[in-house]
Amino acid sequence: MWRNSATLGFYSKLLSPSSSTNPNYFNYASAFSIFSQIGIVEPALSPSYHRFYCSSEAPSPSPSSESVIKLGFLAYKSDVFRPLSSKARDAVHLVRHYGQCYWELSKARLSMLVVATSGTGYVLGSGNAVDLVGLCCTCAGTMMVAASANSLNQVLEINNDAKMKRTKQRPLPSGRITIPHAVTWATSVGSAGTALLACKANMLAAGLAASNLVLYAFVYTPLKQIHPVNTWVGAIVGAIPPLLGWAAASGQISLNGLILPAALYFWQIPHFMALAYLCRDDYAAGGYRMFSLTDPSGQRTAAVAFRNCLYLIPLGFIAYDWGVASGWFCVESSLITLAISAAAFSFYRDRTTQKAKRMFNASLLYLPVFMSGLLFHRLCDDQQCLADNPDRIVELSSSSQDVIDSGEDDQKKKVRHFTAGPQARPPVAYASIAPFPFLPVPSYVDP
Structure with missing residues (x-):
């Protein structure tokens, strides 16, 4: 008181x-x-x-x-x-700063496209049931390896990026992050992604991921400053992720699993040729030896783009003939491939910036539609078996009919004659018809 x-x-x-x-x-x-x-x-x-x-x-x-x-x-x-709130604000600012730097170093949107192709390959190689945990682990590992490859790409191209308008504000040229920090980030995330694929998928998928990282960072990246063939090497890099997904799901590499990688390979050429034509001045300032720089008129660039669009046309039929997708996908794939081919042909006839942008936008639309159609119309193992042996159901029903009445053999043969369709040929045997001596000989003899 x-x-x-x-x-x-x-x-x-x-x-x-x-x-x-x-x-x-x-x-x-x-x-x-x-x-x-x-x-x-x-x-x-x-x-x-x-x-x-x-x-x-x-x-x-x-x-x-x-x-x-x-x-x-x-x-x-x-x-x-007050000191606690100040420290919290500093921590939030630090996390936001480095999070933005890691996002840009990883080229997150491009890496997510790589993950989408890998996930599509995983689903296609899964057969009847898709392991969701395995799918998530494969996508996460692919994302980390792609982020590592893109980060190392920017570390090696820091001087070139500083000369280009569209890349000079990246974390390394702008000085927002140091080179040792970026190398540490790339090494750690790449090792973690490869280890995740090795533990949760298989060593084949991990080996493909590690090989693709080396090919992109240490072969494709320096080759961009040496020779225009870098575009075709980069197309190989883009074709490996769907093959990685297929290998992670099935544990092997088969010809059926090469359909989507082939689509990615041929698709990247017209996609990048349009981009190289639109950004040829920027690439010249950065010191990159792109195909469009040796083609002032753009005629050869447009011809290469149009030719590779034509290579995409038979992929829908091959997917149907090999039992990967239904006949509806053959129709849809042909339509969208003709559409992108028409855009490429328009660019070939009239080489303007507007036509190049139209072909570039058509290529952006083509890939998600192609992958979505392939997933929607894919055939599982049971459906492939029925497609390969369409008389299997008739044989089962006829065997039960023999138990009931053994005197209807002639009628059974007639039913089997009308219901049996042409048997689908396995992929290896189909490809062996072509002059590829390194493929095995078909295991059957056509009458």
Whole structure:
């Protein structure tokens, strides 16, 4: 009790009127300045309080001691928690800064496209049932390896990126992150992705991922400054992820699994030729030896793009003939391939920036439609077996009919004759018809 009374008595002395011009301001300011030394109140007044205490008009009534104590308690809390909030803001800013740098180093949108092709390959190679955990692990491992490859690509091209308008603001040329930091990030995330694929998928998928990382970072990247063949090497890099997904799901590489990689390979040529034509000045400033730089008229660039679009046309029929997809996919694939071929032919006839942009946009639309159609119309193992042996159902029903009535052999043969269609040939045997001596000979003899 005596402490409270003494405190209130001390407050009353501080708040007593004075002979100054503005007694309220003098006494209140004195109280705030005295208590600020012991950490009870803030030394600085807010603008509203400052106007209130500095008013030279009629003096305001003195506040109660309870309000002064309450203000002092709130100020004490703000003094205590201010360092914590400052540290939290610094931590959030640091996380946001490096998160943005890692996002740009990884070329996250391009890496997500790589993950989509790998996931499509995994689903196609899974057969009847898709292992969702295996699919997620494969996509995560592919994402990390792709991020590592893109980061190493920027480390090796830092001087070239600094000369190009569209790349000079990347983390390394702009100085937002150091080279050792970027190398450490790329090494750690690449090793983690390869290890994840080795543990959760198989060593074949991990080997394909590691090989693709080396091919992209240490072969394709320096080759961009040496020879225009880098475009075709880069197309191989883009064709490996769907093959990786197929290998992760099936544990092997077969001809059926090469359909989507072939589509990725041929698709990348017109896609990049359009981009190289549109950005040829920027590539020249960066010191990159692209195919479009040796073709001032653009005629050869457009011809290469159109030719590779034509290579895409038979892929839909091959997917149907090999039992990977249904006949509807053959129709849909032919339509979208004719559409991108028409855009490429238009660019070949009239080599303008507008036609190049149209072909580039057509290539952006082609790939998701092709992969979506392949997933939607894919055939599982049971459907492939029935497609390869269309008379299997008839044989099962006829065997049960023999148990009931053994005197209907002739009728059974007639039914089997009309229901049995042409048997689908296995992929290896189909390809062996072509002059490829390294493929095995078909295991059957056509009549």
